[in-house]
Amino acid sequence: MRIWRSVLCAVLCLTVVLGTAVFFTSCDGGGNITVDEGTRAEMIEAEKDKTFQVMRSGVDRSNTEYPFVRAMDEFEKTYGRKIDFVTCGYGEWTQKVMASIASGSPIAVVNTSEYEFPLYAMKKYAQPINGLVDLESEYVSKPISDLFMYQGKHYVACSVGAGEPLIIYYNKTMFENEGVEDPMDLYNRKEWTFDKFKDIAMKFTKDTNGDGQYDQWGLCAWYQWCFFGGSAASVCKINDEGLFELNMDNNPALIEALELIQSGWYSDNWVGLEGSDIYTSFYQQKNAMLNEFIWAGTNIMKAKEEGQFAFDVGAVGFPYGKNNPDRLTYCFLQGFSILNGCATPYSAGALIDLIMKYNVMDVEKNKQEGLLPEEWANHYDELASRPFNSAMADNAIDGGKSLCAAVAGGMNIQQALETYKPVFAALIKEANVIPTDKVEHDFTTIDLDFTGGSMDGILKAGDHESLSVAIEGDCLAAKSDVYAVNGDLDLFKLDKTKYPMWGYKAYKVTFEYKVDEIPAKDISVYKFTMKRDGITGSMNTMEPSKEAIGEWQPGEVLISGVADNEALELVVTASYAGNIYFKNIKVEEIEQ
Numbered sequence: 341m342r343i344w345r346s347v348l349c350a351v352l353c354l355t356v357v358l359g360t361a362v363f364f365t366s367c368d369g370g371g372n373i374t375v376d377e378g379t380r381a382e383m384i385e386a387e388k389d390k391t392f393q394v395m396r397s398g399v400d401r402s403n404t405e406y407p408f409v410r411a412m413d414e415f416e417k418t419y420g421r422k423i424d425f426v427t428c429g430y431g432e433w434t435q436k437v438m439a440s441i442a443s444g445s446p447i448a449v450v451n452t453s454e455y456e457f458p459l460y461a462m463k464k465y466a467q468p469i470n471g472l473v474d475l476e477s478e479y480v481s482k483p484i485s486d487l488f489m490y491q492g493k494h495y496v497a498c499s500v501g502a503g504e505p506l507i508i509y510y511n512k513t514m515f516e517n518e519g520v521e522d523p524m525d526l527y528n529r530k531e532w533t534f535d536k537f538k539d540i541a542m543k544f545t546k547d548t549n550g551d552g553q554y555d556q557w558g559l560c561a562w563y564q565w566c567f568f569g570g571s572a573a574s575v576c577k578i579n580d581e582g583l584f585e586l587n588m589d590n591n592p593a594l595i596e597a598l599e600l601i602q603s604g605w606y607s608d609n610w611v612g613l614e615g616s617d618i619y620t621s622f623y624q625q626k627n628a629m630l631n632e633f634i635w636a637g638t639n640i641m642k643a644k645e646e647g648q649f650a651f652d653v654g655a656v657g658f659p660y661g662k663n664n665p666d667r668l669t670y671c672f673l674q675g676f677s678i679l680n681g682c683a684t685p686y687s688a689g690a691l692i693d694l695i696m697k698y699n700v701m702d703v704e705k706n707k708q709e710g711l712l713p714e715e716w717a718n719h720y721d722e723l724a725s726r727p728f729n730s731a732m733a734d735n736a737i738d739g740g741k742s743l744c745a746a747v748a749g750g751m752n753i754q755q756a757l758e759t760y761k762p763v764f765a766a767l768i769k770e771a772n773v774i775p776t777d778k779v780e781h782d783f784t785t786i787d788l789d790f791t792g793g794s795m796d797g798i799l800k801a802g803d804h805e806s807l808s809v810a811i812e813g814d815c816l817a818a819k820s821d822v823y824a825v826n827g828d829l830d831l832f833k834l835d836k837t838k839y840p841m842w843g844y845k846a847y848k849v850t851f852e853y854k855v856d857e858i859p860a861k862d863i864s865v866y867k868f869t870m871k872r873d874g875i876t877g878s879m880n881t882m883e884p885s886k887e888a889i890g891e892w893q894p895g896e897v898l899i900s901g902v903a904d905n906e907a908l909e910l911v912v913t914a915s916y917a918g919n920i921y922f923k924n925i926k927v928e929e930i931e932q
Contacts, residue, residue: 381419383686388421390683393440393447394691395426397433407698414698415691423691435900437679441465442844446679448688449695452488452496453674454731458578460677461490463775467680468493472689479696483727484673491582497692498675499699505723506566506658506670508537508559509622509630509640513651518543518628523656524719530667534570534600537659541610544628557612560621561631564601564744565730569670571596571661574730575740575764584736584768588757593663598747598756600661605748623649631658633672634720637712655716657723668728736771737764779905781842786834786910786927790816797838801830801911815923818912831914833871836907839927841870843904846930849897854888856919866920867913868897892923898930 396408403409412423426447428436433451440447452460460466469475470493475485484503488496510523520540526532541558548556568574573593579585588594604611614626622630623643630636640653660667676695678688707717734740742763746756788798791814798816800809807820809832818831834841841847849868866882885893899910910927914920 380686380690384419384421384684384690387684387687388419391424391445392421392684392687393424393426393445393682394449394688395428395433395436395447396449396451397428400427401425407702408695411691411694411698414694415687419687419690421687437465439900441679441681444681446682448678448682448684449691450677450679451674452677454672454729455735456677457488457496457732457735458490458582459735459771461493461495462582462772464680466495466677467685468495469497469678469689469692470494472678472685473497473692474689477693477696479693479700481724483725484671485675487673487727487729487732488675490578496675496677497696498673499696499703501700501703501721501724502675503671503673503724503727504634505720505727506563506569506631506633506672507636507720507723508656508658509632509636510654510656511622511625511628511651512654514544514625514628515654520544522654524654527656532656532659534596534659534661538600538603538608538610541604541629542608545608545610545612554609554612555614555626557627558610559604559629559631560613560618560627561604561611562618563631564605564748565734565739565741566631566658566670567601567604567744568594568597568730568740569668569728570600570658570664572664572666572668572728573597574733575737575743576733576768578733583772584733586761586765586768587733588761588764593661595753596661596663598744598753601744602747602750602753606750619643625649625651637716637720641712655713655719657719666726668726669723671724671727671729673727673729673732736768740764776905778844780844781840781905783840783842783845783929785929786839786841786925788816788925790814790923797835799833799835801833801913804829807831812921815921816925817919817921818914819919820914829914831912831920833909833911834927836909839910840907841910841927843906843908847899848928848930849899849910849925850928851895851925852892852923853895854890854892854921855884857889866895866897868899869911869913870899870908871911 394412399406399408401409401412404413412425416423426436437447437450452466474480475482475494475497479499481498481500481502484498485494485496488494488498508523512522515522520543523532523540526536544556544558545554546556547554571593573591573596574587575594576584577587612627614621614624618630618632619636619639621627637655643649644653657669676692678685678692682688706712707714731739743756743760746759747753751759790811793811795811798809800807804820807818807829809816809818811817816832820829820831853866866884868882882895882897887893912922
């Protein structure tokens, strides 16, 4: 059975028509821009007739106990004005943000994470928040917010507790039975090193039933790229001009992290999993350690209360490499931004202040209610005081995940670096392009039926040797070896010189398709993307029908507008794809 899988991720290039705001601020003794409350109240009053849009993905405003909702309620009561709350699921967050910018009416307040920064600052999607948000507030985490600085200005406000460290959760009972020293004791002595961690993981990696295959491992983990945090490494960096730059040459920290990844997933195989879920594998004591962010702690403690396992669990920060003497810790980072050109920047700043307050109150409440062991909560705080994040420097290259996957699959590290260097260089070149003002282009409907057997305007998109794209009968066939491709595979694309698609427009793509086989489980398998020179502009997925096995079925995908003045391509992408057949592909513009 071939496995069909689709992972949605996007690096978007949008154009923003810059808005103009007048800032009435002052500086404190340290030279920081501070908020003048009197002036802000006047400016909020001046904004009262303008729509104040706010969005927080995954939040239902009816949940009145949620800190974000409590902040909105207090704002409306304090300032006597209504918030236009934009509902948004996690999967549609990016599209809604970008659509608002492309429309010329940006949402004022949006949640932001490491995945959007520094791209949002570079592309001018977001505006500096200095003078709009009280960054000197007791509720704001300075170490975390400072990581979101770009060219000397803050773009994201992060509350205390917003940095979520990467943690190693471990089975204390297994450690005691094996006579292995407790990782927290090693950490406290500053001996929780890569070498010690690897030795311990290998000690727990065993063939317990004598069948010649490992059935117990030192670690279960989903993320390879997070290992960069242990050596404070990144594939790229932000240079003095504020642009992405490759950081792959003479980078011992990067080599150190890649060596640990290769040891765990390939050469020594101490990373493993029973089944497909790290939690279940850990609870069944198939792994001595589990690697996840701090949100896993609550899941683990609840599972123990429910009787899913009975052993004692410890929690310790990720180990440190020799190239990380300051013991910086990989933290998932999130906060709130103000989109550039929004109509209500002062209202946005006041609301973000309240969000910070209620976020901290919620963190303190959870601590008091004892949802986590006190020692865990204190350790989390200590780790978050030394935050590091490679994803921000590596925004342009999707975190370097493809490099990690190649190394984890056994490719020689130096060969992998040389292989991906030109790939990443091309992505960085595109990411460093600063958008220009919007230009309107006419679009002509694209209608392809393939009955004549012509490949005119159809190009093979992927360069993998296992992929073939050709006309078979009256259809277009995209075929690939399922086991030869690790990650997303671009199948075919429409030549943008013959079939150009343009930004600032929305499209409907209709087609007929069939497949040789699909899994019993319903998951997305086709990914339709608009790209420019290898950078994704907009994408959407569709759920395959089991009726498509050997039989033609209709398909439809809506592609949201993306701000881009250049000709774009329609690219069909799949992951671990076998054989997909298409006919009657039609692309129409949706009037907005």
